[in-house]
Amino acid sequence: MKLLLSRSFGSVFRPAHAALLACALIASHGAAAQGKRTASPPPSADLNYTINANQHGLSLNGSADVHWTNKDGHYTIVTETRAMLLGKILEAKSEGTIDANGLVPLTSTEKRYRKKATTTTFDRQANTINFSASGNSQPIKGGEQDRNSIVWQLATMARSTPSKLKTGASLAIVVAGQKDAETWHFKVGKSEKIKSPLGDLNAVKVSKVVKDGDKEQKIDIWFAPSRNWYPVRIRFAEPEGDFIEQTIASIAPQS
Numbered sequence: 001m002k003l004l005l006s007r008s009f010g011s012v013f014r015p016a017h018a019a020l021l022a023c024a025l026i027a028s029h030g031a032a033a034q035g036k037r038t039a040s041p042p043p044s045a046d047l048n049y050t051i052n053a054n055q056h057g058l059s060l061n062g063s064a065d066v067h068w069t070n071k072d073g074h075y076t077i078v079t080e081t082r083a084m085l086l087g088k089i090l091e092a093k094s095e096g097t098i099d100a101n102g103l104v105p106l107t108s109t110e111k112r113y114r115k116k117a118t119t120t121t122f123d124r125q126a127n128t129i130n131f132s133a134s135g136n137s138q139p140i141k142g143g144e145q146d147r148n149s150i151v152w153q154l155a156t157m158a159r160s161t162p163s164k165l166k167t168g169a170s171l172a173i174v175v176a177g178q179k180d181a182e183t184w185h186f187k188v189g190k191s192e193k194i195k196s197p198l199g200d201l202n203a204v205k206v207s208k209v210v211k212d213g214d215k216e217q218k219i220d221i222w223f224a225p226s227r228n229w230y231p232v233r234i235r236f237a238e239p240e241g242d243f244i245e246q247t248i249a250s251i252a253p254q255s
Helices: 007-035 150-160
Strands: 045-055 058-071 074-083 087-099 102-112 118-123 128-131 137-139 170-176 181-196 199-208 218-224 230-237 243-253
Touching: 045 074, 045 230, 058 087, 102 150, 150 170, 150 218, 150 230, 181 218, 181 230, 181 243, 199 230
Parallel strands: none
Antiparallel strands: 045 058, 045 243, 058 074, 074 087, 087 102, 102 118, 118 128, 128 137, 170 181, 181 199, 199 218, 218 230, 230 243
């Protein structure tokens, strides 16, 4: 806003001019503050999923519980997956802080069926990611996630910066596993209708891109915008045909 004041009235309007200038500066500062990007992770909730899987030609059913907590600048993800006949097949936990860009993992642990527990540590002081399963370490460059937090980081990105999860968008994020970290490439697909115990849900599909011939696990995740962008279906598929698919059965907000 430009103020035009004549010289003859300058001395009369100088106090008002100063006041208007102060207001303009305050408004400008407020607009800058509002324009500053802040992360908006989904609210805390307990999610239950039904499991449909095929492992080595054996069809399995089961359930998974995910406890997602977002509180006071910190997050925790605790997952337990059970399959009929086998019992608990996975225990996983990721915890860390939340900054303007989303989740900042500190530790990630996994205990798979008949295997030893592993821990991946993000040492923020030494600026390295350390892997108990291999003894390796890699430098932290910024933005890295673990296999547990990546799903919730994508949900946070969708809520914070919706343009990043528009149909056709591509994302590249470094994800730390049990032994090392590598760049995962994601492609955002079209909205699809997911049938679930909660009813039909419109969900945005985000897929980990796997090139033809690569012997990597493929991951598809469906996020429901109408349900705070919670992941309502996740499918893990192996090159040889094994898969695990989990579909949302209930969502309970944490008190």
